Amino acid sequence: MPLPAFRNSRSKVRRRRSHDALKPIAIGVCKVCGADQLSHHACAKCGKYNGRQVKGGMEEVEKKLIKKAKKEKAKKVVKEEAPKAE
Numbered sequence: 001m002p003l004p005a006f007r008n009s010r011s012k013v014r015r016r017r018s019h020d021a022l023k024p025i026a027i028g029v030c031k032v033c034g035a036d037q038l039s040h041h042a043c044a045k046c047g048k049y050n051g052r053q054v055k056g057g058m059e060e061v062e063k064k065l066i067k068k069a070k071k072e073k074a075k076k077v078v079k080e081e082a083p084k085a086e
């Protein structure tokens with residue numbers, strides 16, 4: 001493997017790393033529900049962006065709940081069947 005001819009000076013390393021610092025995340029407030037919100041992202045709580053519903057409306061929440069209930073029901077059935085088989 002080729003090796004660099006010279007070691008980088010402290011100054012050069014520090015100059016390079018002067019751009020490596022992390023910037024703080026820009027957190028805004030949702031205009032609709034007042035929750036903390038990442039800028040240029042839909043609100044995680046109400047799913048609105050610029051006052052417009054873009055994701056996670058009540059229908060989606062209901063769908064998720066129904067899916068969860070179905071899963072739990074299926075689990076219960078499996079659990080009830082398991083002892084009978086033994």
Ligand SMILES: [Zn+2]
Nearest residue numbers: 030033043046
């Ligand atoms: Zn919101």
